[in-house]
Amino acid sequence: MKRATILVDLWVVLVYGFMYLPIAVILIFSFNASEIIAFPLQGFTTHWFGTVFTDTRLTGGLGITFLVSIPVSILSTILGAMAALALTRYKLRFRAAFLVMLFVPFLIPKVILAVSHLILLSELGIERSLLTIIAAQTIIILPFTSLIIASVLIRIDRRIEEAAADLGANRISIFRRVTLPLTKNGLMAASFIAFVLSSSEYVLTSFVSGRKQPLSILVASDFRFNISPTLDALAFLIVLANITLVGIGEIVRLKSRR
Amino acid sequence: MERSYLGTWLALPVVGAVTALCIAPLAILLVYSFFQVNFVFILKDPTLENYARLAASDTYRNLITKAFVSGGLVAAITAVIGHPIAYHIAKRVTHYKSALLILLLVPLYTGDLVRIFAWRVLLGAEGVLNSFLIWAGVITEPIGALLFSSLATHIVLTYNFLPFMVLGLWLAYESLDDRLVEAASDLGAGRVSSFLRITFPLTLPGLIAGGMMVFVMVVGDYLTPQLVGGVSGITIVSAINDLFGTAFDWPLGSAIAWTMLAILCLFFTLAALVISRSTWGRALMGGE
Numbered sequence: 001m002k003r004a005t006i007l008v009d010l011w012v013v014l015v016y017g018f019m020y021l022p023i024a025v026i027l028i029f030s031f032n033a034s035e036i037i038a039f040p041l042q043g044f045t046t047h048w049f050g051t052v053f054t055d056t057r058l059t060g061g062l063g064i065t066f067l068v069s070i071p072v073s074i075l076s077t078i079l080g081a082m083a084a085l086a087l088t089r090y091k092l093r094f095r096a097a098f099l100v101m102l103f104v105p106f107l108i109p110k111v112i113l114a115v116s117h118l119i120l121l122s123e124l125g126i127e128r129s130l131l132t133i134i135a136a137q138t139i140i141i142l143p144f145t146s147l148i149i150a151s152v153l154i155r156i157d158r159r160i161e162e163a164a165a166d167l168g169a170n171r172i173s174i175f176r177r178v179t180l181p182l183t184k185n186g187l188m189a190a191s192f193i194a195f196v197l198s199s200s201e202y203v204l205t206s207f208v209s210g211r212k213q214p215l216s217i218l219v220a221s222d223f224r225f226n227i228s229p230t231l232d233a234l235a236f237l238i239v240l241a242n243i244t245l246v247g248i249g250e251i252v253r254l255k256s257r258r
Numbered sequence: 259m260e261r262s263y264l265g266t267w268l269a270l271p272v273v274g275a276v277t278a279l280c281i282a283p284l285a286i287l288l289v290y291s292f293f294q295v296n297f298v299f300i301l302k303d304p305t306l307e308n309y310a311r312l313a314a315s316d317t318y319r320n321l322i323t324k325a326f327v328s329g330g331l332v333a334a335i336t337a338v339i340g341h342p343i344a345y346h347i348a349k350r351v352t353h354y355k356s357a358l359l360i361l362l363l364v365p366l367y368t369g370d371l372v373r374i375f376a377w378r379v380l381l382g383a384e385g386v387l388n389s390f391l392i393w394a395g396v397i398t399e400p401i402g403a404l405l406f407s408s409l410a411t412h413i414v415l416t417y418n419f420l421p422f423m424v425l426g427l428w429l430a431y432e433s434l435d436d437r438l439v440e441a442a443s444d445l446g447a448g449r450v451s452s453f454l455r456i457t458f459p460l461t462l463p464g465l466i467a468g469g470m471m472v473f474v475m476v477v478g479d480y481l482t483p484q485l486v487g488g489v490s491g492i493t494i495v496s497a498i499n500d501l502f503g504t505a506f507d508w509p510l511g512s513a514i515a516w517t518m519l520a521i522l523c524l525f526f527t528l529a530a531l532v533i534s535r536s537t538w539g540r541a542l543m544g545g546e
Contacts, residue, residue, distance in 0.1 A: 004449070008350070011342045018417065019365045022376030025386050029379065037379050038389035083272040090265025098269055105280045107526070109478025111495045112515045115502045116283035119290055119512070139279040142272070171264065193367070200369025203481065216369065223371040224485055227379055235372045242367045250360050 023239055029229060030236040037227060048233035058234070061215035068130055068214050069198040072137045076198075077191040079138070080145025081183070087146075088153040106143035113140070114207035121208070128210035136208045137198045144197060145190040152186030152253065153179075185252045192249030196242045284519070291512035300508060308513035318514060321494040326521070328493075329473040332415045336423035336472050337465055339416070344427030344464070349436070359428070362421050374485045377414050381405040381486070406488025414482050419472040426468025430461035463536040470529045474522060494518065 030049070034042035052058060083102055092098055105113070117136055121128060156179065164174045202216050209217055222231055291308055294301040312318050347358050365373075380386045381404040388400035404410060434457065442452040480495040494514065501511030 008342050008346055012346050015339060015343055015420075016361065019362065019420070022373060022380055022417070023365060023368065025380050026372075026376050029386070036384070038384055038386065039393045040389075079272050079275055082268045086265045086268040086272070090268070092265050092269060098273070101273060101276050101281075105276065107474055107522075108280070108284070109474070109495060109518070109522075111478065111480055111499055112287070112519065113280065113283065115498060115508075115511060115515060116287035117279075118502060119508065120283040120286050123286060135279055139275060142275070146272075196367050200367070200372065202370050216371065220371055223375040227375075227382065231375065232379065235375050238372050239368045242369065243364055246364060246367045250356075254356055 026232050026236045026239065030233040032229065035229060037229060037232060048229045049237070051230045052234045052237060057218060058215065061213065061218040064130070064212055065199050065214040065216065068133050068137070069195050071134050072141060072198040073191045073195040075134070075138045076141040076145045076194045077149075077187055079142055080147075080190055080194075081149050081187060083142070083146040084150035084153050085179075088150055102146055103143050105139045110140070110203040114204045117204070117208050128208055130210070130212055132208040132210070133205055133214070136204050137201055140201070140204060141194045141197050145194050148190040148193060148253070149183065149186050152183055152189075156182045185255060189249035189253035192245045196245050200238065200242060287512045288516050290509055291516050293509040293512075295507050295509055298506065308510045309517070311510065312513055312517060318494065318497065321492070321497055322514075322518065322521075325477045325494045325518075328412070328415070329476040332412060332419065332476045333423070333469040333472040335412070335416050336420045337427075337469060339420060340423040340427050340468065343424050344431050344461075347424070348428050348431035348434070359425075362424055365417075366421055370481050373418065374414065374481060377410070377417070377486055378405060381410055381413075405486060406491075408487060408490040411483045411487040411490065414486050415476050415479065418479070418482065419475050422471040422475070423468035426464045426466075426471065427461060428464070429467075430464025434460050463533045466529050466532055470526065473525065477518070477522065 028041070029037045031044055031046065032041050033045035033047070083098075086092060087095070087099065114136075117132070121132060126132065160182075161174055161178050164178045169177065199214070200216055202220055205214065206217055206220065219231075219234065223235070290300075292304040292306065294303065294305055294307060343362075347355060347362075351358055368376075378385070382388070383400045383402050383405065385405065387404060388397075391397045392400065438456050438460070439452055442456045443449075447455065478495060480493055480499060483491040483493045484496055485491070495518075498511045498515050498518075501507045501514070
């Protein structure tokens with residue numbers, strides 16, 4: 001028994017190490033004082049971050065990313081909350097069908113969804129713009145936000161809502177004064193994760209974006225074909241921003257459980 | 259749970275959004291798969307020509323087979339790697355359960371391109387791993403086959419989708435009754451036979467759910483093979499991408515896309531049937 005336990009522990013450590021290996025590598029080399037990304041390390045520098053922050057193309061792209069990702073985050077959180085409420089609080093007649101429908105955008109390969117959006121836009125004569133990016137991203141992020149919010153709603157003690165009803169509260173005030181405050185943290189976590197997913201989405205966005213392009217598209221060809229310490233520093237900054245946002249969201253969500 | 263119109267009103271905007279932005283585009287994609295392309299114009303006379311071309315083409319058939327083989331392979335690899343992890347999180351950890359799950363999911367939020375960039379830095383001929391091994395004296399010549407190979411593609415795909423497999427398995431392990439495993443060992447079953455005859459069948463729905471997610475995502479992924487796969491990087495999905503870009507044959511691209519969707523749909527239905535027959539699936543559909 002003892003030996004098997006140690007083996008499982010070792011395996012867990014190894015697999016978690018594997019999951020964080022790429023992140024560790026870009027962390028280390030974003031501070032390495034050499035043009036070449038290779039061992040042995042050459043010394044410490046913050047020079048590469050300076051190069052990233054003075055690149056106006058990148059800072060402009062970041063602005064567009066906010067213009068896209070904030071609306072996507074709000075929209076997908078609202079729609080996700082509606083879906084989660086419908087699933088966890090009401091007996092829907094077509095519950096199974098609704099559940100399947102909710103997860104279709106997650107299960108369809110992104111390239112296939114992207115080319116169908118391309119056809120639809122050309123048939124309807126709609127110019128590609130920030131709005132088409134927002135619409136397309138919202139739908140693929142919806143399954144994630146629904147799931148996160150539903151996981152919070154399921155944990156809420158239904159008796160609190162029932163007690164409020166017994167004490168004479170109507171549906172709207174139960175929602176406003178009981179359900180919403182208890183779900184608030186879940187909604188926040190969902191919107192943070194939605195923002196992160198939106199800002200780093202590439203495949204679908206590249207098909208439906210027009211002349212104004214968010215950061216993820218601007219840096220795509222660099223990331224795809226080049227390797228340089230400046231790109232490494234940029235990659236590390238993106239990872240850091242994403243992990244910070246997701247981390248804050250998850251801490252807030254876990255707090256609501258206690 | 260109350261049966262009321264409010265639930266329907268809440269679901270309606272969601273249904274509307276998915277219909278407009280997912281079902282409708284896929285429907286029009288299906289319609290396009292019966293069209294033809296003539297020079298730069300699209301002829302809107304319905305024909306089965308595209309599907310006939312597809313059926314007659316060895317290239318496309320091989321690419322489709324390759325995609326599904328890759329999907330199955332990565333699903334199997336992640337299942338083997340994921341079982342001990344899921345078991346550990348579900349049965350051996352109490353305080354840090356949420357933390358371990360979140361830690362597992364965090365690498366997913368780095369974004370496709372950043373992740374692939376990191377792997378290119380790591381696996382390249384003059385990259386981190388090779389230079390480290392040379393520096394440490396393990397090898398003298400860089401291993402070229404690390405990057406731009408089928409091996410690299412499968413390493414990165416495994417990395418990308420392992421967390422989804424662990425999630426599926428973890429849910430199944432959480433609902434596994436430990437007393438059954440204890441009873442088996444009391445009755446004299448060894449560790450292997452109690453895994454094969456108790457644990458494995460009871461966690462099968464989780465394996466299928468996780469495997470299905472991994473399978474679909476591997477089949478649909480084209481960035482990974484294209485960017486780290488080198489010459490092996492041509493996939494059926496990248497072929498669809500090309501037909502909608504440089505090759506300009508939207509109808510043929512649509513036909514390939516819908517063939518893929520139809521096959522995936524078949525797999526889903528089978529998986530859903532198996533899962534819904536288990537107690538686990540019934541609980542899920544019943545609202546828990």
